[in-house]
Amino acid sequence: MEKRTVYADNAATTAMSMRAIEAMTPCFMKIYGNPSSLHSIGQEAKEVLVDCRERMAARLGCKPEEIYFTSGGSEADNQCIRSAALLGARKGKRHIVSTAFEHHAVLHTLDKLKKEGFEVTLLDVHNNGLITAEEVRAAIRPDTCLVTVMYANNEIGTIQPIREIGRVCREMGVIFHTDAVQAVGHIPVNVAEDNVDMLSLSAHKFHGPKGVGALYCKKGLPLSTLIEGGAQERGKRAGTENIAGIAGMTAALEEACEHxxxxxxxxxxxxxxxxxxxxxxxxxxxxxxxxxxxxxxxxxxxxxxxxxxxxxxxxxxxxxxxxxxxxxxxxxxxxxxxxxxxxxxxxxxxxxxxxxxxxxxxxxxxxxxxxxxxxxxxxxxxxxxxxxxxxxxxxxxxxxxxxx
Amino acid sequence: MALYSEKVMDHFTNPRNVGVIEDADGVGEVGNAVCGDIMKIYLKIKDGIIEDVKFKTFGCGSAIASSSMATEMIKGKPLSQALELTNKAVAEALDGLPAHKMHCSVLAEEAIRAAIKDYYDKNGIEYDKSQFPEPHDEEEHPTEE
CATH class of the missing domain: 3.90.1150.10 (Aspartate Aminotransferase, domain 1)
Structure with missing residues (x-):
């Protein structure tokens, strides 16, 4: 067989889709304004931002105001987990349930929280790479403020029973976050149907650009900030929006969901x-x-x-x-x-x-x-x-x- | 820059002296499966000269390249000279190794020493024990964090 190049490391990152690139190009060339600017070029950029937020929300099954754009999956994981921890701490709840095989963006954030006085239960996964909702239920305590379980694992690809885990968390009144970086755009993900309160995603895992992602945070759950500064993302994530990246991510997600x-x-x-x-x-x-x-x-x-x-x-x-x-x-x-x-x-x-x-x-x-x-x-x-x-x-x- | 030098890639892609010597005069094995590196060196010795050397290595690219380079450096050499081979010399001959892979060159040095010691022991040859320190524990190797 003739020698060829086979890229089969798509869990690491993916090639960008033409549709994503085409969505990005005008943002560099024409719609380069700052969405916070009041003039026409700034407002054009703002329109792109509003439009993308609506389209992302439609694909994830949530409201546009529940989407926050970030620099990627790691930032989204950090912000979701820290927000839930802070909320818990205010009520004297300092226990978090997760699994032993989460991504390091989750595990290392939990390690830091441990040093800040939180207690973390890492559930062992079975040898098939799965956990059950009942195991999550058994680990939840009166002082549990967060359950965070990845949707699909980045190395072995196992898909957790997210909907069932979400149902258990709803019953027990505990916030449920899922790192869905490997799942979004690859399998059906719908935050409403999946009983998810918070979710992280990353564009470059589904043929979007690197350096951009998003988090979903259910309305009514106050998000805390990681990056202080301007009032972008409704004051929850400062920094001039990566409009081109957001446009590329949105186009890539739509394309992935359509197919x-x-x-x-x-x-x-x-x-x-x-x-x-x-x-x-x-x-x-x-x-x-x-x-x-x-x-x-x-x-x-x-x-x-x-x-x-x-x-x-x-x-x-x-x-x-x-x-x-x-x-x-x-x-x-x-x-x-x-x-x-x-x-x-x-x-x-x-x-x-x-x-x-x-x-x-x-x-x-x-x-x-x-x-x-x-x-x-x-x-x-x-x-x-x-x-x-x-x-x-x-x-x-x-x-x-x-x-x- | 690529992770490995061209020399490392050459020795990894076309490793020299791979194999087993069935009637070896000395065999040395260092490392363990837990850490993911095992190096085994076989020596054929005549009149104090390493007539032939073969290796088998379970490990990463730099472990295989280090084995290949080290065996090439001691083949045809007197034992006294082989004992002087340092991990630094192996790494330098490979145009350098990444910092976290330096332990692979250490394994090569230790495997050769272990094989020579085995030869001495089998043949009742007296030697200076201080020349043969216990191989390093993997825990001593540099890790990040």
């Missing part, structure tokens, strides 16, 4: 074909639930084949992927997500994440299915750990000689 079902169907088939094909590699295993996962997410471990080496050899074949291996980060610890599934270190180090988007083709899948088994073999041929498995010096941890 949501067809994309989901197509990507699910491609995902399952990849999983089935890669499972034929001896001593491999899928990480995370096989069904309740994002349509484009494949995360597998290959015994004895270290993740960073897999990425680099795959990259040499033109395939762009990521891994939960420690070596891809600055620390020696493998991904906290994979560890939260109860995987042994040596399996977590040997993971590969393939994340497809609608920009991928069946030919991309064919190409990966041809090249990746060779990549795994190449890494194993150098691996002393693989030798130890083969010679029986240590027992295999991932089952089956030829799974699937």
């Amino acid at each position: 949501l079902e067809e994309n989901m169907e197509r990507l699910t088939k491609m995902r399952d074909r990849l999983i089935e094909g890669l499972k034929k590699i001896p001593y491999s295993g899928l990480n995370g639930d096989a069904k309740r996962r994002l349509p484009g997410n494949v995360n597998m471990s290959f015994e004895g084949a270290e993740g960073e080496s897999l990425i680099l050899y795959a990259s040499a074949e033109g395939i762009c992927l990521s891994s939960g291996s420690a070596c891809t980060t600055a620390s020696l610890q493998p991904s906290h997500v994979l560890m939260s599934l109860g995987l042994p270190h040596e399996v977590a180090h040997c993971s590969l994440r393939i994340t497809l988007a609608d920009t991928n083709s069946e030919e991309d899948v064919d190409y990966m299915l041809e090249k990746l088994p060779k990549v795994v073999e190449r890494v194993r041929n150098i691996s002393s750990l693989w030798d130890d498995y083969v010679s029986g010096k240590i027992p295999h941890v991932l089952g089956g000689k030829t799974q699937g």
Whole structure:
């Protein structure tokens, strides 16, 4: 098969869609005014802002005044969690429930809150990467001020029962925030139907631009500010609005939502074909639930084949992927997500994440299915750990000689 | 700038001396699966000279490149010279490693020492124990934060 470039790291970021770029261009060239300015060029920009807020709200199932534009998903996570914590503290409620495998934007914010006197319960996820609403219920205490659970996981793609968790939180009178950065634009998300009080999203995960995101905050919940300054975003987020980014994000979200079902169907088939094909590699295993996962997410471990080496050899074949291996980060610890599934270190180090988007083709899948088994073999041929498995010096941890 | 130098990528993509020596005179293994790096070095020694050297490494790109470079640097050399090989020399020969990957070059140095020590032990050769400190614990390696 002819060499090609396959970008399959769409959970990291996506290519921008033409529609998003076209929505942005006039904001640089023509509508470059400051929405706070009273003159015509400023007011044109203001119109874009108002229009985008309405369109974003329509796609998320909320009112325009419940949308706040931010610099991205991390900022949105920080602001939602801090706001709920502050509200709780005022009522003497200083307990927060979350999960062990949240994004660091959530986990590190919770760590800071702990230092400020909050107590945090991190629920263990099951080995399929899921938690249940009943587990959330059991963790909620009279002094719980916030439950924050990610909609879909960024590494293993598992989709939590958000609607049920939201229902439990409503019953118990606790604010519910969800980091929906990986979900919005990929699966149906509707804040009203999902019983969500606060939500974070990021444009560049659904073919929008980087550096822009949004948060939804249910009317009546007072949001506190992270960035002080002007009165933008109704005084909740200072700084001149990123009009071009907001216009690009809105266009990208609309495009993603218009094609949501067809994309989901197509990507699910491609995902399952990849999983089935890669499972034929001896001593491999899928990480995370096989069904309740994002349509484009494949995360597998290959015994004895270290993740960073897999990425680099795959990259040499033109395939762009990521891994939960420690070596891809600055620390020696493998991904906290994979560890939260109860995987042994040596399996977590040997993971590969393939994340497809609608920009991928069946030919991309064919190409990966041809090249990746060779990549795994190449890494194993150098691996002393693989030798130890083969010679029986240590027992295999991932089952089956030829799974699937 | 890319994470790795061209030299590192060359040694990672085309690693030299990969393999196992079945009747090796000395074998050294350092690292562990928990930390994600294991290096195993096999030596064939004749008249105090490293006639052949092979390695197998479970680890990242810089671990494989460090193994490849280190084995190349000691092949055909007397043991005394191989014992002088430092992790810094390996890293320099690779045109540098990122700071958080320096421990990979340390593993290479330690694996070679462990293999030579194994050879000495097997053959009842006297040696200066101070030349063979215990391999580092992974915990000692620099981590962020």
